[in-house]
Amino acid sequence: MTDLSMPDEDLLFDLAELFKIFGDSTRIKILFALLGRELAVSDLADSLGMTQSAISHQLRVLKTNGLVRYRREGKSLIYALSDEHVSKILNMGLEHIEE
Structure with missing residues (x-):
């Protein structure tokens, strides 16, 4: 097993803040709606009701x-979506809860 050192406190705080953003189902719906495509605000509003x-x-x-x-x-x-990392986080989270 590889010995990983603990990231510094500021980095851990930033990571926790990032995960808080994913803690809202409305934001998750918006992110999933944007997977692989671009949408205007009006299109997002229509598709999400x-x-x-x-x-x-x-x-x-x-x-x-x-x-x-x-x-x-x-x-x-x-x-x-700003980059591929966002879609990876969404997909990995979905895989995790579907196991």
């Missing part, structure tokens, strides 16, 4: 924490 205001609030949290990114297309903001 939520208001655009509620979606925008959660997207702000996800963006602040580096889990989603956006680009402007005309007047719309088009959101996507």
Whole structure:
């Protein structure tokens, strides 16, 4: 077995904060909706049966924490997962709970 040293306290705190973001089912739904595709706020709201205001609030949290990114297309903001790590975390979590 490999001897792993404990990460420093700041890194552990940041990791705990990241996992808190995944602790909200609405944010998880948004992240899953964005797996492999880009969507506008209105499309996310329609597909999840939520208001655009509620979606925008959660997207702000996800963006602040580096889990989603956006680009402007005309007047719309088009959101996507920020990188492959996010989809890996989602998929690994799903695999874990399905075992």
